[in-house]
Amino acid sequence: MPLYTVDVYSGSSDSIIRDPHADGVIVKATQGTGYVNPRCNHQWELAGQLGKLRGLYHYAGGGNPVSEAQFFINNIRNYVGQGVLILDWESYQNASWGNANWARHFVEEVHRLTGVWPAIYVQESAIWQVANCADVCPLWVAWYASMNWNSWTLPNYTPKTGAFKFLTGWQFTGGDMDRSIWYLDAAAWDKFAKANVANPTPAPQPKVDQAKPVVKPQTTWTDNLGDTWHAEDGKFISNTALHLRWGARPSASTIAVLPAGSVIKYDAWSRGNEFVYVRQPRGNGYGYVAVRNAKTGEAYGKFE
Structure with missing residues (x-):
């Protein structure tokens, strides 16, 4: 009933x-x-x-x-x-x-x-x-x-x-x-x-740049460009070619062009005026990929 x-x-x-x-x-x-x-x-x-x-x-x-x-x-x-x-x-x-x-x-x-x-x-x-x-x-x-x-x-x-x-x-x-x-x-x-009230998921721990001292783990922070970032470990699979850039801006230099089907492991995301970006940890820093249109909500792949 x-x-x-x-x-x-x-x-x-x-x-x-x-x-x-x-x-x-x-x-x-x-x-x-x-x-x-x-x-x-x-x-x-x-x-x-x-x-x-x-x-x-x-x-x-x-x-x-x-x-x-x-x-x-x-x-x-x-x-x-x-x-x-x-x-x-x-x-x-x-x-x-x-x-x-x-x-x-x-x-x-x-x-x-x-x-x-x-x-x-x-x-x-x-x-x-x-x-x-x-x-x-x-x-x-x-x-x-x-x-x-x-x-x-x-x-x-x-x-x-x-x-x-x-x-x-x-x-x-x-x-x-x-x-x-x-x-x-x-x-x-x-x-x-x-559902599962007795076993809540532990708080996510953000990845950090090991070259810098960490005083307190952060789950949300603002970078020097004024963008707000949120820690989140995840995986994104693209359905189209995407630019991996040195910064979370369309004007940032391109590191590589990732083909459709690329698996992008990320540790943080940020919503800009035009795109939602994820941050990919790399051996020499970070790369940034636009994974969603911030205005229409269209994703350029799927999250896992």
């Missing part, structure tokens, strides 16, 4: 939580790195008292995704494992709307801290912006037949899923209240909430 839920924020009436049609309640917890829902604890506890399944969501502000993930988890740490965790990816008040990489970095940090992969809430037309989370995250799509669809009866429609194999949840109305259907039972909901 599917589950039906409502989602609430600070301005929501308790009557929404008490609605007898709702099997579960999803509560807004945080937004950006500065807002905490002042009624979050009350709404969470009321849902629990009523015996409803629960979830908590973070509304993306579009700042540093790692910092936002840490802010979210720091504020709901005592509830981790008791409810499904969710990233709310919307355009309003989101400085990174259109960035096809932001959500991935957010969910990876949540997983590192908790062992849980959060679900992602997104409007149907913007699923492409979170497509690179399809291998690890459940999808919760928003699509309304009408803003006046004030009913628990589903519209005659099947939402699209984009790169995601399955539709896990569908928010089908947002008029008088946000109603959703989840194609899960209570046991599956609980599994999404608790």
Whole structure:
């Protein structure tokens, strides 16, 4: 049997939580790195008292995704494992709307801290912006037949899923209240909430230039060109020829032209105005490769 839920924020009436049609309640917890829902604890506890399944969501502000993930988890740490965790990816008040990489970095940090992969809430037309989370995250799509669809009866429609194999949840109305259907039972909901909570992944350790003394490991830093870098050990396989350069700029000198199918092992990435670059450690320093169009989100291969 599917589950039906409502989602609430600070301005929501308790009557929404008490609605007898709702099997579960999803509560807004945080937004950006500065807002905490002042009624979050009350709404969470009321849902629990009523015996409803629960979830908590973070509304993306579009700042540093790692910092936002840490802010979210720091504020709901005592509830981790008791409810499904969710990233709310919307355009309003989101400085990174259109960035096809932001959500991935957010969910990876949540997983590192908790062992849980959060679900992602997104409007149907913007699923492409979170497509690179399809291998690890459940999808919760928003699509309304009408803003006046004030009913628990589903519209005659099947939402699209984009790169995601399955539709896990569908928010089908947002008029008088946000109603959703989840194609899960209570046991599956609980599994999404608790997956590997006891065994979070250890923090990634960045590679460093051994010619320079290291005082403290860093996972994020700004170089002398003003670019922000994030430590991440990974592998990228190109689907087209790419330039390996001495710097993370289109104007930087070329070290080599890498043919399609090249395997690029990297230890950090940075998002510029035009491209997303990865940093490849080399015997005499580093090489830099543009692996994604920063404006369109198009990747020039796949990440492994």
